[in-house]
Amino acid sequence: xxxxxxxxxxxxxxxxxxxxxxxxxxxxxxxxxxxxxxxxxxxxxxxxxxxxxxxxxxxxxxxxxxx
Numbered sequence: 001x002x003x004x005x006x007x008x009x010x011x012x013x014x015x016x017x018x019x020x021x022x023x024x025x026x027x028x029x030x031x032x033x034x035x036x037x038x039x040x041x042x043x044x045x046x047x048x049x050x051x052x053x054x055x056x057x058x059x060x061x062x063x064x065x066x067x
Contacts, residue, residue: 007049007053007056011049014042014046017042018042021039021042
């Protein structure tokens with residue numbers, strides 16, 4: 001499992017990528033295939049990071065309640 005610092009850095013990177021995408025609005029119906037594939041790849045990366053974060057939170061909660 002990634003440590004807290006790596007997770008935070010990954011989230012910051014994904015936040016930057018999302019802001020970049022939002023700064024260049026493009027209707028999905030008009031987007032070229034490459035851009036759509038890039039967006040889909042970023043969404044998948046975000047899902048992985050959120051899953052890791054959810055697991056880290058669950059582990060931390062379990063350790064806190066076990067005390």
